[in-house]
Amino acid sequence: MTRPEIPREIVTERLVLRPVGEADAEAVIEAIEESRAELTTWMAWAPYMRTVEDGRRWTRRVSEAWDDPDREDFTIGMFLRESGRFLGGTGFHRANWTVPSIDIGYWMRTSETGKGYVRETVTALTRVGFGQVGMRRMVITCASTNDRSRRVAKACGYHFEGRLRNDDRLPDGALRDTLVYSLIDTDETVRRLLAGDAP
């Protein structure tokens, strides 16, 4: 089966969504540093992203991964269209090409939260995923205690499927439950999104 191509650049009303490159390393580390308290709670990778050299290694790795034919993860940066400012990370993850299905993940730098950028991003990725990529299922998962992340999934019209108990551990080692949200190709939300309506 030929794998569908995921577009390298998606432009929305206020944002450019594109792979990060080595030139973004400094901005990425600055955003992480500013958001360290929040990221450390939820993201296992936060402690490993401290120096610009860490940022270079990471941006190199995730941008090269875009060219790997067996790739299952596509890391994407969120940038402001107007200024080019780096806002946070998103991406398509854990692709299952037999369904096909894929997960969406996201984090937003602390100084830019509350402006709807993540919703704008998720809506755009969802439209592209079901539209030109041809997904049958798209998933958002989050720790049951991550209210902000859960609100994004709900606001973007994702359906709550269930709570998986003891599904994973938080970076501090505590067990966490995982909430699973999904959209499938036959959902009304998807139909409207592809028809060009806002969710």
Added chain:
Amino acid sequence: MTPAVPARIETARLVLRRLVVTDADALLEAVDESRPELERWMRWPTRIRTPADAREAAADATAESTSWERGIFRRADGALIGGVDARVLNAEVPSVALGYWLRADATGHGYMREAVQALTGMLFDRLGARRVVIGCDPANRRSARVAEVCGFTFEARLRNEIVYPGNDVRDLLVYSLIDTDGAARALMNDTAQPSDGPGSEAIQE
């Protein structure tokens, strides 16, 4: 270190043990007898069609650090009536997924409940599992029933989650048991006895 899943587990009516090459004929017979049912829900039975396939499957001695397969044998007559397997999903938790099959003419006696409970008890006791998962197709009522009678909690219906060979995309029901559930506590230090009998000496664990 004590192996998480002993090479051999004995319950009231069953022995769960690793298959050996001399089980090949019994395996092929059990699969052939139940083929339509098995192939409806599982991928592996299509790979067991000849005595040579069955020998290869029975002799497949993979290292058992993150997955375990055990044949289910009836103690009364020694017959191979099915199988159970456990596979680590997330080693950090740790969480484990269970799979199982029973030959068609052995259903309806509670054998699978007995086997799943014995294996699950081992996973909590000896692996330190915090979560054990059973996933099954919404139309596979018999499989869901096993999860329910073993006290697993229904957690989610994942839509368009899985593709079976030659089929369209299907939903998946997720059931789980976690270590603090009453049904899990009842299985810990339960009646199933690990044994050092025949079949356990060649096992690397």
